[in-house]
Amino acid sequence: MGRKGLRNNALGLFSSVVIGIASTAPAYSLAATLGLIVTAVGLQAPIVIMLSFLPMLLIAYAFRELNASNADCGTTFTWATRAFGPRTGWMGGWGIVVANVIVMASLAEIAGSYGFRLVGQDALAEDRLWTTVAGIVWIAVMTAVCYVGIEFSAAVQRWLLCLEAGMLVLFAVAALVKVYTDPPAGALHVSASWFNPFEVSSVQALTSGLLAGVFIYWGWDTAVSINEETVDSTRIPGRAAVLSTVLLLVLYALVATSAQAFAGVGSSGIGLGNPRDSDDVLSGLGEAVFGHHATGLVLTRLLILMVLTSALASTLTTILPLARTVFSMAVHKAVPARFARVHRRFLTPTWSTVGMGAVSVAFLVALTSFSGNVLADSIDSVGLAITFQYGLTGFACVRYHRRVLRRSTKDLVFKGVLPGLGGLIMFCLFCYAAYVYAAPGYGATSVDLPLLGPVGGVTFVGLGALLLGLLLMPVVTRGHTVALKLQRSLLPRRLPRHTAVDTAARYLPADSGSGVGGDWYDVIPLSGTRVGLVVGDVLGHGLRAAATMGRLRTGVRVLARLDLAPDELLSRLGDLAEQAVQEREAGRAQGHPGSPADATMGVTCLYAVYDPVSGECSLARAGESVLAVVEPRRGEAHFPRLPPGPPLGVAGVPYRSTEFRLPPGSLLALFTGGLLQATDGGDAGRAELSRVLAGNRDGRESLDELCDRAVTTLLPGPVDVDATLLLVRTRLLDRSRFAEWELSADPAAVATIRAAVGKQLGDWDLDELVFTTELVVSELVTNAIRYAGGPVRVRLIRDRTLICEVSDTGHTAPNLRHAATDDEGGRGLFIIAQMTHHWGTRYTPTGKTLWTEQDLPPPAGP
Structure with missing residues (x-):
């Protein structure tokens, strides 16, 4: 047939x-x-x-x-x-x-x-x-x-x-x-x-x-x-x-x-x-x-x-x-x-x-x-x-x-x-x-x-x-036009500039009304100069698929801001997809028409988190998502074996994260299956993509030019289904832009770290932020010593903001509350929230990290 x-x-x-x-x-x-x-x-x-x-x-x-x-x-x-x-x-x-x-x-x-x-x-x-x-x-x-x-x-x-x-x-x-x-x-x-x-x-x-x-x-x-x-x-x-x-x-x-x-x-x-x-x-x-x-x-x-x-x-x-x-x-x-x-x-x-x-x-x-x-x-x-x-x-x-x-x-x-x-x-x-x-x-x-x-x-x-x-x-043609407009409106208008990576992306919508679907990509700034990288593909086409894509993309961004590990993020996103299916089935049971093939079922997604301080990349996948990596010294593209995971909304084995270290200047290609649709098969398409990515070993082409060349080579003509390509070139944060200290669980260490932080900010010409930062560090280190014990690690990062991180071995995150007038405690985190631009908590394999961000003062005039 x-x-x-x-x-x-x-x-x-x-x-x-x-x-x-x-x-x-x-x-x-x-x-x-x-x-x-x-x-x-x-x-x-x-x-x-x-x-x-x-x-x-x-x-x-x-x-x-x-x-x-x-x-x-x-x-x-x-x-x-x-x-x-x-x-x-x-x-x-x-x-x-x-x-x-x-x-x-x-x-x-x-x-x-x-x-x-x-x-x-x-x-x-x-x-x-x-x-x-x-x-x-x-x-x-x-x-x-x-x-x-x-x-x-x-x-x-x-x-x-x-x-x-x-x-x-x-x-x-x-x-x-x-x-x-x-x-x-x-x-x-x-x-x-x-x-x-x-x-x-x-x-x-x-x-x-x-x-x-x-x-x-x-x-x-x-x-x-x-x-x-x-x-x-x-x-x-x-x-x-x-x-x-x-x-x-x-x-x-x-x-x-x-x-x-x-x-x-x-x-x-x-x-x-x-x-x-x-x-x-x-x-x-x-x-x-x-x-x-x-x-x-x-x-x-x-x-x-x-x-x-x-x-x-x-x-x-x-x-x-x-x-x-x-x-x-x-x-x-x-x-x-x-x-x-x-x-x-x-x-x-x-x-x-x-x-x-x-x-x-x-x-x-x-x-x-x-x-x-x-x-x-x-x-x-x-x-x-x-x-x-x-x-x-x-x-x-x-x-x-x-x-x-x-x-x-x-x-x-x-x-x-x-x-x-x-x-x-x-x-x-x-x-x-x-x-x-x-x-x-x-x-x-x-x-x-x-x-x-x-x-x-x-x-x-x-x-x-x-x-x-x-x-x-x-x-x-109204259906195709509306679906395409909705799809484009839900995608990033432009990718944010980031210290950790350079990025470029291309989205190619299908040329027929049956092809416009739910491909998406995203670059999400995370705490500690880390960055989240996402590429996904929703099953189905038309308005329903585009709307589903928008809902899932929003879900990824919200969950990513909670600093979840990739496997945990996909698990919760899968719960969101399953909940959407159940709501739709309930609607059909009440007599509302439904789609024979639900777009929320069978969503593929690849989520990665890159840390420019350590060079570590952690990622997990749902469905048959693929990642291509070109390391600068090898100059050849390879496709790392990723732990298998079921598509979102489909029962299966639990999601698992994997980690590997990326040398600075590494090139990552995250893409959906539509990018390989014009080739004879998946292996042939991956081989062709490898040749394109390896051809830029010297890095003379910008990522935008490389994106265009990859799309032109792999999809020389119009496309039947949507295709998405996200290219990422990694960087390591310069050693002069961050400082770390290891502290013992001794209350006397609070004064020591205050002095060290003040000296470091003076070296960075950020004297205006010394008082606030010393107060933040004192409060967070004191809480870590009092409630978690064990060694405490403090890190300052000078990026587009001043980032202060305090890590301990505890697994309980503090809650922001408003202390009453007769309370003797509970005001520390509230004061920190008022004096900083952002703050939050993320869990690590050994405990947790509390972080804050402060806006840098404007540069002095000439």
Whole structure:
């Protein structure tokens, strides 16, 4: 089963190429557009058809490169989302939906008409009601075929395409033979001028021809839309896309040249310029090419059958990418989640397939009700959606791979130049078409719009459908936008400067609505110039995960200020996570809706405390958190073995802390699993990260530059899930910035330490703090000797504040209380709290440490 539940390895290269070619409906496309191209450019129709192949080939390369980097059946929707963000991605997916729904109307119309002609009911073929009813039936049948399964659909396609290609080649050969043996009136010999684009009368005519020519190649990208059901999904679909366009070029050039040679470009009779047959040139040529004898009549019927099967095949392969695009959008939370359901037996998208079939039927009925010519208006309208979708894909390829374009000439050409050029051509065609189609006289239908007046029906349908997606965009992308804003607001705006470490961090949000989750990082100043380092990852995505992340990050900061050991902090944080789960379950029991996968369960977290005085680092982990360390002397990154611990909110073995000493200048990398998502596996990702970190052995790069290089190397393209990286370079506190004394449990030692402290502050030019500090030290040392006994250690640290620490062997922390007027004691700690900026207690393996912080006096002026 594939990544999204679709059937895996169902199709090979041949089946993918067949589906890619069949999606373009070669016979139907030629029948519907060859006359339009001839009308625009005359005898240069063959070269215009061949030139129309070039932008398609360029976009095919974009599909190939994007598919190799990220095989997702959402194609343009997924790639544009990861390249430009959810809003642009939504419009890319909407463009696919619009193009496929519109073209379904023309396919159903031609299938219904040719179905009646095949059985000799020409009168019904001209009746709009009956062709619409027949079209609805054909859409229903093809939707059922797609619903049954991709393998059955591919088998049907192989038979239909073989019949279609065989008849087209037979028609082309028979037409050329007659041209040079028994030419009809108006026949022309093939001339080199037909293949000279400079013979076209004007740039406007050339552009009109190219725009019509683009339509006949459209559809090959179905081979990529089914990538998750294809063998070797990162390579085979891309090859099939390129190969499909090349084979279409050969087929179209052959048929267009032979048809033009046989019928000429006149505006009467069987001439390709005859406006009566402009939307269906093959049916009129069939009898003329094959003759009136028995065999000729059979071949003529086969030609009609060929156009019918071509339309049916294209209907089938239009439903496939349409359903899979909507399916992928549902998986990524861009449309309602029910469209992501997969049939248990057939492993096909259920709601997406049936729903898009129903939408196509509704659009066919709506278009029939107001359009003067359903076939012509739908073909022209779909050109707008095609050029929009393909152009966006070309630009998305360039931006998606922007970080690797300088890696090699091959990457620059195939990931940058060719897709960018294809996108630019499609963009120009889109702008031209939108301008031309807006003329009231263009097409078979005109619509009178408020404020704008009469507008061509082609623009009303094609551009209007795209604008509808623009209006819907804020609604469907609101969840991703709100989740991302909440996530960013809960992360540190900037990391604090600290004596103990230099830090830099990067948070990369997922590019789709299904990926923004609860990754976080933090750097927390602790007592005694120590620092707490945190990286965590909340299970789940969206607003719930972001809110859970904010709650846990706040919990870590509160618990860290209590100076808890890493293992104890994670234990209490796990209790907080478990309590949140219990509250949510109680809410569900009272009838409140809940999430099927609770974001509070299964949180991974790595918490470390670094002491710059001793160089000791103590840490513990919850879940599969990983730490990378680069020691300056070794110059190689290694991953210390950390004691295992269960994810937060999940029962398991108790958390355990581990300690190791870090030489000054050591580099630590704390990161979430999302940082390694682009590599083939965890080991490969860690090896790549090791090379990046070890490459900065000399320390010439700043941590910000190293962060950027690590992210660029490990995540060269957009990301599926959040990724976080926190880089830390350690320092040892200079020996001149702290002083320590060891005292015996003797009351006489109080006077000694007062004198020593006063002398040290004088050496530091902090005479203003002597009185306060002596009072603090006297009170804390006296309490330690009176209530704890044993040796007492005093330490002064001059940092951004003056820190005073008194450590003893007692395990009972003093409580701040307000002494009554008649109490003889209890005022000491209250006085200390009033005279210092901060104070607190932390426990150590041998006892406890009481600490205070005083603000340093401002430096003296010049």
